[in-house]
Structures are given as structure tokens and as C-alpha cells.
Amino acid sequence: xxxxxxxxxxxxxxxxxxxxxxxxxxxxxxxxxxxxxxxxxxxxxxxxxxxxxxxxxxxxxxxxxxxxxxxxxxxxxxxxxxxxxxxxxxxxxxxxxxxxxxxxxxxxxxxxxxxxxxxxxxxxxxxxxxxxxxxxxxxxxxxxxxxxxxxxxxxxxxxxxxxxxxxxxxxxxxxxxxxxxxxxxxxxxxxxxxxxxxxxxxxxxxxxxxxxxxxxxxxxxxxxxxxxxxxxxxxxxxxxxxxxxxxxxxxxxxxxxxxxxxxxxxxxxxxxxxxxxxxxxxxxxxxxxxxxxxxxxxxxxxxxxxxxxxxxxxxxxxxxxxxxxxxxxxxxxxxxxxxxxxxxxxxxxxxxxxxxxxxxxxxxxxxxxxxxxxxxxxxxxxxxxxxxxxxxxxxxxxxxxxxxxxxxxxxxxxxxxxxxxxxxxxxxxxxxxxxxxxxxxxxxxxxxxxxxxxxxxxxxxxxxxxxxxxxxxxxxxxxxxxxxxxxxxxxxxxxxxxxxxxxxxxxxxxxxxxxxxxxxxxxxxxxxxxxxxxxxxxxxxxxxxxxxxxxxxxxxxxxxxxxxxxxxxxxxxxxxxxxxxxxxxxxxxxxxxxxxxxxxxxxxxxxxxxxxxxxxxxxxxxxxxxxxxxxxxxxxxxxxxxxxxxxxxxxxxxxxxxxxxxxxxxxxxxxxxxxxxxxxxxxxxxxxxxxxxxxxxxxxxxxxxxxxxxxxxxxxxxxxxxxxxxxxxxxxxxxxxxxxxxxxxxxxxxxxxxxxxxxxxxxxxxxxxxxxxxxxxxxxxxxxxxxxxxxxxxxxxxxxxxxxxx
Ligand code: ADP
Ligand code: ZN
Numbered sequence: 001x002x003x004x005x006x007x008x009x010x011x012x013x014x015x016x017x018x019x020x021x022x023x024x025x026x027x028x029x030x031x032x033x034x035x036x037x038x039x040x041x042x043x044x045x046x047x048x049x050x051x052x053x054x055x056x057x058x059x060x061x062x063x064x065x066x067x068x069x070x071x072x073x074x075x076x077x078x079x080x081x082x083x084x085x086x087x088x089x090x091x092x093x094x095x096x097x098x099x100x101x102x103x104x105x106x107x108x109x110x111x112x113x114x115x116x117x118x119x120x121x122x123x124x125x126x127x128x129x130x131x132x133x134x135x136x137x138x139x140x141x142x143x144x145x146x147x148x149x150x151x152x153x154x155x156x157x158x159x160x161x162x163x164x165x166x167x168x169x170x171x172x173x174x175x176x177x178x179x180x181x182x183x184x185x186x187x188x189x190x191x192x193x194x195x196x197x198x199x200x201x202x203x204x205x206x207x208x209x210x211x212x213x214x215x216x217x218x219x220x221x222x223x224x225x226x227x228x229x230x231x232x233x234x235x236x237x238x239x240x241x242x243x244x245x246x247x248x249x250x251x252x253x254x255x256x257x258x259x260x261x262x263x264x265x266x267x268x269x270x271x272x273x274x275x276x277x278x279x280x281x282x283x284x285x286x287x288x289x290x291x292x293x294x295x296x297x298x299x300x301x302x303x304x305x306x307x308x309x310x311x312x313x314x315x316x317x318x319x320x321x322x323x324x325x326x327x328x329x330x331x332x333x334x335x336x337x338x339x340x341x342x343x344x345x346x347x348x349x350x351x352x353x354x355x356x357x358x359x360x361x362x363x364x365x366x367x368x369x370x371x372x373x374x375x376x377x378x379x380x381x382x383x384x385x386x387x388x389x390x391x392x393x394x395x396x397x398x399x400x401x402x403x404x405x406x407x408x409x410x411x412x413x414x415x416x417x418x419x420x421x422x423x424x425x426x427x428x429x430x431x432x433x434x435x436x437x438x439x440x441x442x443x444x445x446x447x448x449x450x451x452x453x454x455x456x457x458x459x460x461x462x463x464x465x466x467x468x469x470x471x472x473x474x475x476x477x478x479x480x481x482x483x484x485x486x487x488x489x490x491x492x493x494x495x496x497x498x499x500x501x502x503x504x505x506x507x508x509x510x511x512x513x514x515x516x517x518x519x520x521x522x523x524x525x526x527x528x529x530x531x532x533x534x535x536x537x538x539x540x541x542x543x544x545x546x547x548x549x550x551x552x553x554x555x556x557x558x559x560x561x562x563x564x565x566x567x568x569x570x571x572x573x574x575x576x577x578x579x580x581x582x583x584x585x586x587x588x589x590x591x592x593x594x595x596x597x598x599x600x601x602x603x604x605x606x607x608x609x610x611x612x613x614x615x616x617x618x619x620x621x622x623x624x625x626x627x628x629x630x631x632x633x634x635x636x637x638x639x640x641x642x643x644x645x646x647x648x649x650x651x652x653x654x655x656x657x658x659x660x661x662x663x664x665x666x667x668x669x670x671x672x673x674x675x676x677x678x679x680x681x682x683x684x685x686x687x688x689x690x691x692x693x694x695x696x697x698x699x700x701x702x703x704x705x706x707x708x709x710x711x712x713x714x715x716x717x718x719x720x721x722x723x724x725x726x727x728x729x730x731x732x733x734x735x736x737x738x739x740x741x742x743x744x745x746x747x748x749x750x751x752x753x754x755x756x757x758x759x760x761x762x763x764x765x766x767x768x769x770x771x772x773x774x775x776x777x778x779x780x781x782x783x784x785x786x787x788x789x790x791x792x793x794x795x796x797x798x799x800x801x802x803x804x805x806x
Contacts, residue, residue: 001031001040001057002087004099006405008079010043010086014056023057026065026072030058030100036170039099041090043072066094066366071383074417081416082800083715083778084406092406093381095362097177097355102170104141106157108133110165126156133166141168177355179363180252184221185236188246191216197244207231208239221250253364254357256348265340267308268454274302277448278309284424284446285313285389292415294395294440295428297450298459298690299661303428304334306450307391308341310426315345315371319388324410327351327376327399335374342372349375349382352597377402380410380417388423390414395427395436396654401803409801411436430661431654434647434703437696438710460632460663460670462656462688464679480567480575485633485673489576492631493583493612497668500629501576501615502659503569504636512539512550512562519556521548523758531568572615572635580613588616618655620662630670632663637676637684645804646708649683653695656687707747707770709801715769715781716802718754720762721794730794731765737784738769746771746780762795 001011013031015023023029023042031040032055039061067075067090075093079086091099122130125148132147133139144153160166187194194212201209211231215222224247227236239245270278277295284291297303311321325334327350338346347361347370364370366383373382377400392400392411400410411427418425427436427445440447453459465482481489492499512521512532521530521539523546530539530548538547554562567575569589576585586602593599599619605611609628614620637656645651656674663670676684686695704711717734721727731751738748750767757764769784771777778800785796 001029002043002085002090003031003033003038003040004087004091005085006088008083008085011040012050012054013040014050014054015045016056019057019060022063023060024065025069026067028061028066028099030061031055032058036104037100037102039101041067041087043076043086043090061100066383068383068385070385070420071381073420074381074413077416077420078406078408078413081774081778082406082408083782083798088406089408092378092402092408095177095355095359098175098359100175101173103173104168105138105171106133106141106144106160107138107167107169108160108165109167110163123152125152129153129156177359179359180254180356181249182252183224184248184250185215185224185227185240185245186221186248187212187215188243194244205235205238208235211235211239212244215245221248253360254354256353256357256361263336263340267341268305270305270309271302271450271452271454273297273450273452274306274309277306277450280446280448281306281310281424281426282313285310285317288422289424290419290422291424291446292418292439292444293424293426293446293448294432294436295426295448295450296432296437296440297428297430297448298453299430299658300453300457301430301450302454303393303430303450304337305454306448307393307426307428308338310389311372311391312341314389315342317388318386320370320384320386321372321389321391322379322382322384322387322414323372323374323391323393324379324400324414325350325374325376325393326397338372338374345371347373347375347382349373349379351376352600377410380408380413387417387421390418390423390425392425392427393429394658395429396431396433396650398651398803401801403804405797407799407802409803412801431650431657431692434650434696434699435710438700458669459690460660460672462660462672462674462690464684464688465673465675466679467675467677480572480635481579481633482675485675486579488631488671488673489613489633490580493580495630497630498606498609498611498626498628499613499631499633500620500626500659500662501572501613501633501635502620503567503572503615503617504655519554519562521550521555569615569617576613576615583612584610585613585615586611588614588620590617590619593619620659626662629662630668632660632670632672634659634672634674637674637678646703646706647803649695649699652683653687653692656684657690657692660687707745707772712770712772713774713777714802715777716766716799717750717769717781718764718766718797718799719751719794720759720764720797722762723793724763726791726793727763727765730788730791730796731767734767734784734788734796737787738767738780741780741784742769745773746777 001013003011011031011033013029023045025042025044027042028039029042030037037058071093075089076086078084079089082089129144129148132144141153141157144157157166157168161168194216198209198212201212208231211222211227214230222230224236231239236245240247281293284293295303295306297306307323311323314321323338335346335348347365349358349361349365353361361370362383365373368385370384373379373384375382392414395411402408402410414425414427429436432440436445439445463484465484467482489499489501512530523530530546532539532550537550539550540547551562553560569587569591573585573587576583586605588599588602592602602611602614606614606626606628614629634656637652660670660672663672674684674688678684682698683695686692686698703709708714719727719731719734721730728751735748735751742748746769748767748769751765752767754764754766769777769781771780781798785798788796
């Protein structure tokens with residue numbers, strides 16, 4: 001069994017005789033672990049006799065395996081490569097919320113009066129636990145232990161149990177998500193029998209006859225609700241009693257399409273460049289071999305059309321296709337485009353779906369009812385059994401990397417899956433990751449180019465606005481909109497066209513900074529700057545939500561020039577409102593898109609032209625196609641260049657290009673204005689001139705010298721602990737062990753405090769292990785960690801091929 005635990009080993013359980021016929025690899029089973037039970041995954045069975053007596057499986061949870069041999073192989077490969085546990089990967093590969101387990105719950109049953117009188121004798125923690133129990137009555141022991149670490153919880157609870165004030169019991173945790181069912185009514189007898197009695201019934205009970213006629217006509221089922229509406233509750237009961245109809249439970253599929261109609265569209269004639277790519281890819285398809293390819297095409301060059309054409313052929317051959325898109329790139333528009341070509345043969349998998357919809361889509365795929373799956377990161381695990389082609393759209397996008405355990409990269413798993421299945425895989429991007437571009441240059445990937453936008457639409461023209469000059473114009477505080485941008489916005493709106501304003505930030509305003517001494521307020525727990533949050537005028541930590549009132553004078557030098565520097569999307573919205581009061585504005589950031597579907601609703605309005613100015617953060621920059629937007633204003637080009645990450649240049653280039661690419665996708669040309677304090681920075685210059693390869697050639701030697709990707713591989717090890725000393729000590733110990741083992745070309749850097757030094761009450765120290773060969777590097781890390789005595793004091797987070805370094 002593989003269990004979804006951090007521990008990387010597998011476990012052996014006995015299969016009780018009654019289950020032996022049905023149990024097989026790929027099924028889930030409820031198994032005991034310590035005192036509780038949890039959902040595990042059968043990954044193999046053996047008949048050999050165990051050396052020691054085994055615990056048995058409690059229950060099989062599935063009538064048939066959820067994972068086939070290929071999915072078992074893929075998840076296992078991922079667990080090995082990402083130095084994580086097989087069980088965690090399997091769990092990540094399945095729809096969320098379907099597990100069962102038991103956990104110990106504490107419930108307050110008796111009166112706490114007696115205890116209250118003794119409160120003097122209770123410790124502070126004990127008093128807090130007690131009041132938590134008084135509020136919630138029943139809490140899982142695990143969550144109490146999490147909130148009050150240090151071992152006193154269990155002792156105290158046992159004491160409460162002895163005093164008959166509380167109980168401690170195992171309770172079943174049922175799956176959070178289950179298939180949806182509804183009750184329907186069907187004919188219970190032959191049609192002819194019903195027809196024979198119908199005339200008599202029409203006179204005596206016309207409403208009952210109406211219902212029968214409906215069932216005869218529709219030849220199927222009717223929901224109980226509809227039936228009651230037609231024949232009344234007593235009428236329905238009467239028909240059931242006569243044995244003419246019967247009630248049945250039926251599974252219903254929760255559809256993410258909300259009953260929207262399918263609009264079909266004729267495919268356009270391919271451009272010559274598209275034809276070359278499609279032809280090349282179809283040849284690859286015919287060879288039935290692992291052929292990785294990169295489709296490097298400008299924004300709006302028709303990459304999606306290439307995917308669609310190849311997929312058509314894949315489906316025609318009776319095979320299936322998987323299309324990965326960035327987490328929030330799967331807009332209704334993008335989905336509609338696939339649907340208009342392939343109708344109901346598509347399944348969707350992304351986090352915008354409700355858990356129920358996600359489960360139902362997954363089950364449809366599992367049953368072989370979908371030929372094309374379009375989905376975000378976790379869709380790489382879609383259970384397609386006839387998979388013939390994988391597309392990774394916007395392959396450079398960092399949302400393909402999961403930032404919690406298991407830290408897999410969906411693009412890299414797509415390559416692994418395609419290799420296992422010996423099928424082609426296509427990575428597409430207007431700004432390929434340097435890793436992928438490098439491999440294409442080296443001939444490891446085939447390279448297809450779409451250098452021009454379709455129908456010779458010009459690329460938007462990008463102009464830089466030097467903000468230092470704006471300051472010189474005498475604005476007391478930095479302005480949000482420079483004069484050139486403000487003018488352009490007004491003109492664009494006056495022409496009836498749409499504007500996109502991009503800001504790489506969140507929240508109302510941002511830093512409080514003293515312009516005399518440079519002091520900024522920082523979170524005492526997370527060592528990051530606090531951000532001003534306008535609704536309640538607090539300073540808040542972006543990570544742990546620590547809050548504090550803003551001071552009026554600088555706490556350090558007592559100067560009065562202490563104020564907000566920079567701004568957030570809300571402030572941009574207000575400035576835009578002031579600029580063009582009549583324009584319809586929309587804001588798209590993490591705050592306005594918290595609600596499910598909110599982000600899709602915003603985009604729909606933009607698409608329908610109801611919104612004239614869209615203000616947004618990163619999420620607007622991803623692959624959306626808004627033909628009406630002719631002006632894009634980028635307010636904060638500098639911030640992304642400042643982050644301490646070796647990919648900052650590559651990222652900034654991608655960000656600027658992708659956001660700029662939202663302009664002029666219709667028949668009118670687009671204009672992009674970029675405000676920056678560093679107009680000469682090579683990265684901004686490259687983005688303005690659309691010189692991807694210039695940037696690539698500039699940065700490659702630096703990466704090569706430092707052995708960074710694509711020339712080397714990295715593993716990031718983050719040691720976290722509640723105390724600074726423990727974190728540092730364990731990190732030092734790890735460094736020592738690495739020093740003993742890391743022989744060139746393997747090496748390591750650190751330990752150093754992580755850029756986020758404190759997060760959620762834990763101190764963080766980090767190390768990087770580095771090497772040109774991933775296998776040797778991962779072996780080094782695995783063996784080193786095995787040497788480290790496991791300690792309660794610190795946890796180690798392993799991030800293979802890290803993407804976010806700060
Ligand atoms: P990309 O995925 O590279 O950003 P898309 O595939 O979205 O580009 O294409 C941009 C626009 O051009 C879309 O509206 C698409 O329908 C249209 N398009 C794509 N290929 C063609 C073509 N060969 N002829 C005409 N229009 C096309
Ligand atoms: Zn914090």
C-alpha cells in the first residue's frame with residue numbers, strides 16, 4: 001500500500017479472505033495506521049508469506065481500480081523524481097475530497113463548572129483548550145495538537161476523559177465529495193400495458209394520464225419534482241401503488257457548462273507557418289514514438305489552431321488528447337473554443353469547477369467518455385486510457401509547478417508521461433522557458449515557429465515611459481498614471497475601444513515608507529513588508545495576515561514624510577475612475593476573484609464589450625483573447641525585475657510580452673505603454689523590441705557559468721523550525737553532510753536564511769544542491785537526508801527543480 005504520508009516507504013497489509021477475489025492494484029482501501037484509519041492505495045499484491053504478522057485492510061473503497069498500470073507507473077516515477085511519497089502523488093492525481101478516514105475527536109459532554117472553579121490550577125494552554133471546546137463542542141485531537149504543540153494536549157484531554165467531562169472517540173470521516181444522485185420515476189410495466197389502460201385513466205384521473213403520456217413520449221425518466229408538478233403528490237403515489245411507475249435512484253452528472261449551448265464554428269484556413277507545424281506534428285503522430293516538440297509562436301500567431309488541428313486527427317484515429325493550460329488560463333472563452341470544435345467529447349478539469357463537477361468530469365474521463373481533456377496542472381493525471389497526444393500550452397507558466405507537497409511540475413510530467421506511452425508531446429509558448437528553448441536549440445525537441453500574427457495583424461507597438469521624468473515634472477508623490485498614459489487612456493475610451501491596465505500587485509496601497517530615513521514596516525513573523533489594507537486601515541502581512549495600525553510618524557526618525565509609496569489595484573481603480581468618470585471599470589485581482597466563477601464573469605463582460613477599462617494583476621496576462629482591447633498600460637515593470645531569482649529576467653520578459661500580447665488581437669492595431677524607472681534595463685529593452693533570443697543569448701552564459709538551469713539541475717531544501725536556533729542547527733548539519741558527499745560536479749550552496757525568513761510562525765533556512773545530472777543529484781539528496789537523524793525540532797521541505805526562489 002502507498003499511503004498519503006510524508007514517509008517515502010510503502011506498507012504491507014493483509015487482504016482478508018473475503019476481499020481476496022476483488023482486491024487489486026489501483027484500488028483504494030481503508031487501512032489501520034496506529035490508532036486511526038486512513039485511505040491508502042493498493043500498489044501491488046503478493047502471495048508470499050510475511051515475516052511478521054500483518055494488520056489487515058478494513059475495507060476496499062472501490063469496486064474497480066481507480067488507477068491503471070500506466071497511472072501507477074507515472075505516479076511512482078513522479079514520487080521518485082520529486083523525492084516525495086508515492087501515496088502523496090497518487091492522492092494528488094485523484095479528484096480531491098474522495099478519501100475516507102477516521103480521526104479521534106474530543107467532545108465536551110459534562111459540565112465544566114467544576115473545572116472552572118479550579119481554573120487557578122489550570123495552565124494558560126489548558127484554559128484556552130477548554131474554552132475552544134466550549135465554543136465548538138467537538139474538535140479533532142489532531143487539530144488541537146496542531147494548535148497547541150508541546151505534548152500537553154493529550155495529557156489534559158485524558159484528564160478530562162477521566163473526570164467524565166469529555167469523551168475521546170474515533171469517528172468516521174466520510175468523503176467530502178460524492179457522486180450526485182436524484183430520484184426519478186420510470187414506467188414499471190410494458191408500454192403496451194400502459195397504453196391499454198390510458199383511455200380509462202384519462203376520464204378518471206386526467207393528471208395521472210398526463211404523466212403517463214409524458215413518460216411514453218419521452219421514453220425515459222422524469223424527476224420526482226417534475227412528476228409531482230404534473231400529477232400531484234397523490235397522483236404520483238397512486239400510479240406507484242398501481243404498479244405502473246416506479247421510483248429509482250439515478251446518478252446525475254454535474255456539468256461545468258451550466259447548460260450553455262455549443263456554438264460550432266468552421267475552422268479557418270491555416271497560414272503557411274501553421275501548415276508546416278501541423279504537417280510536422282502529424283508525421284510525428286504517425287510514427288507512434290515519443291517526439292517532444294516546441295511550438296514557439298508570438299502571441300496571437302495561431303498556436304491554439306495548430307493544437308486543434310492535430311487533436312482532430314488524434315481523435316479521428318480513435319485516440320485521446322490532453323491539453324494542459326495554466327491554472328487561470330482556462331477561461332470560458334478558451335474552453336468554448338475547444339467545445340465549438342469537439343462538442344461534448346471534451347472534459348474539463350480545473351480548480352474553477354466545484355468539487356462535485358470535478359469528480360463527475362473525472363469519472364467521465366475514467367469511463368472513457370471523453371476524447372479530449374482540457375485542464376490545469378493536476379489534469380496531467382487525467383485517467384485517459386487511449387492517450388495519443390499531449391499539449392502544454394503556455395509551457396513557461398509557473399502555475400504548472402505545484403507549490404506544496406508533492407511539488408511536481410506538470411510540464412515535466414507531461415514529458416515523462418509521453419515518453420512512457422511513446423507519444424508526441426507539444427509545448428507551446430510565445431515566451432518559452434529557457435530550459436525548453438535550450439533543448440529545442442540542442443535538437444532534443446523539434447522546433448516549430450509561428451513568427452507572425454495571423455492575418456498579418458501587427459504586433460502591438462511597445463513604448464517606454466520614463467517615470468523619472470514624471471517625477472521631475474514636479475508631482476509630489478509618484479503618480480499612478482504618467483501624462484502620456486493618462487492621455488492614451490482617455491483617447492482610447494473616447495474612441496469606444498477597451499483598455500487593459502496591468503499592475504503586478506495586490507491590495508489597496510502598499511508600502512509605508514519614510515522618505516527621510518527609508519524605514520519600512522515589516523511583519524514581525526514573516527520578515528516581509530507589510531501592505532496597507534484600506535477597508536479597515538490596517539497594515540497586513542501578505543503571508544500570515546498579521547495586522548497592525550499604521551503610525552502617523554516614522555517610528556524610527558519621527559519624520560513626518562512617512563506615507564504610502566506605491567499603490568495597489570484598488571487605488572489604480574480610483575485613479576482611473578477620476579480620469580474617465582464615465583467609463584465602466586472592472587478590477588481583476590485575487591480579492592475580486594475569490595468567489596468561484598467570479599473571474600470568468602469579469603472576463604465575459606470584457607469580451608462582450610461591457611467593460612471599457614480592465615485593471616488587473618498577473619491573472620489578466622494569461623492567454624486571454626480580447627479583440628476589443630487596443631491599449632495596454634503596464635504600471636509596474638520594475639517590481640518583477642527586482643525579485644531575487646535567477647529567472648527574474650526571463651519572467652519579466654514573459655510578463656511584459658504576455659500582457660502586451662493582449663492588445664490588438666482584433667482588427668484594430670494595439671498600443672502598449674510601459675511605465676518604468678529603468679528604461680535602459682536590458683530585459684525591458686528586449687521586451688520592447690520583441691527580442692526574445694537576444695535576452696536568451698545574454699543570459700545563457702551567466703547561467704552556464706553558475707551551473708543553473710538549463711545547464712544544471714537544482715534541489716531546494718528548506719529547513720523550518722519553531723525556533724531560530726533549531727532551524728539554523730539542522731541546516732548546518734545538513735550542510736556538513738552535503739559537504740562530505742557532494743563531489744564535483746555535484747555541489748551545494750547555503751545554508752542561508754530563506755528570503756521569507758519567517759512564515760506561519762516558523763523560521764526558515766535553506767540550501768541548494770546543484771548538479772548537471774538529475775539522477776546523481778537526487779541520489780545525493782536522498783542519501784544525505786537519510787543520514788540526517790530525524791528530529792522533532794525541524795522539518796525539511798524538498799523542492800526538486802524549484803521554480804519560485806523567493
Ligand atoms: P495563440 O494561441 O498563438 O495566441 P490563437 O490560436 O488564439 O493564437 O489565434 C489568434 C486568433 O487568430 C484567434 O482568434 C484565432 O481564431 C485566429 N486564427 C488562428 N488561426 C487562424 C487562421 N489560420 N486564419 C484566420 N484566423 C486564425
Ligand atoms: Zn506575517
